Amino acid sequence: SWKASNGTTYAKSATYSANAGTTMTAQWSSSTTTAAVTLPTPSRSGFAWVRWNTNNVNTGTGYSGGASYTPSGNVTLYAIWNHTLTYNLNGGSASGISNQTALATSAITVTSTKPTLSGYTFKRWNTKTADTGTGYNSGASFAAQTANTTVYAIWNRTVSYDANGR
Numbered sequence: 001s002w003k004a005s006n007g008t009t010y011a012k013s014a015t016y017s018a019n020a021g022t023t024m025t026a027q028w029s030s031s032t033t034t035a036a037v038t039l040p041t042p043s044r045s046g047f048a049w050v051r052w053n054t055n056n057v058n059t060g061t062g063y064s065g066g067a068s069y070t071p072s073g074n075v076t077l078y079a080i081w082n083h084t085l086t087y088n089l090n091g092g093s094a095s096g097i098s099n100q101t102a103l104a105t106s107a108i109t110v111t112s113t114k115p116t117l118s119g120y121t122f123k124r125w126n127t128k129t130a131d132t133g134t135g136y137n138s139g140a141s142f143a144a145q146t147a148n149t150t151v152y153a154i155w156n157r158t159v160s161y162d163a164n165g166r
Contacts, residue, residue: 039077041065046147047081047104054078057105083144085110090129090153092117108142110151120155127151 039052042065052069054060056078063069063077081104087097094115100108114122127133131154136142142149 036068036070039063039065039067039069042079044079044081047083048101048148050080050082050103052077053080058103080104083108084148085142086148086150087111087125088129088150088152089115090117090155092120092122092153092155102144104144106144110136110138110140110142112138114138115153117153117155119158121158123154123156125151126154 042049049065050058052063052065054075054077058078058080062080069077082101083104084099084101085108086099089097092115094113096113097111097115100111102108110125116122123131124138125136127149129152135154136151142151
């Protein structure tokens, strides 16, 4: 515990888990009348913060950043994050393909809609434009990476042969 300049004694009564390898500890009054605290709004590069939750997979009670919260004892509040899978058509076109967002603890199913590009056949999605990253077929499961991720349409050139030599 620690004592503030006004004489109030504070104790480590709650832990904020950033759900990303970082833990922030909140401190508030440990007297018999528990004081309310204002919950912080964390940030994490490449992810969107959603809320605090009493469960690390967002199945408990949720609290907004900036909200007043009165702890009833030792409690851990977990930061809940979203990740987004962005589709780059890499010169192609498609209707019905839109970016997908899910909790960072949840997988995203890669779109089954295939884009089109004149003179090319769609091969797969890849995390690199030159097909040198991780490839994902339509309908594959995409697990949260280290941040929001863009996947690029990978194309095979369509070649036609005339068997009659014309």
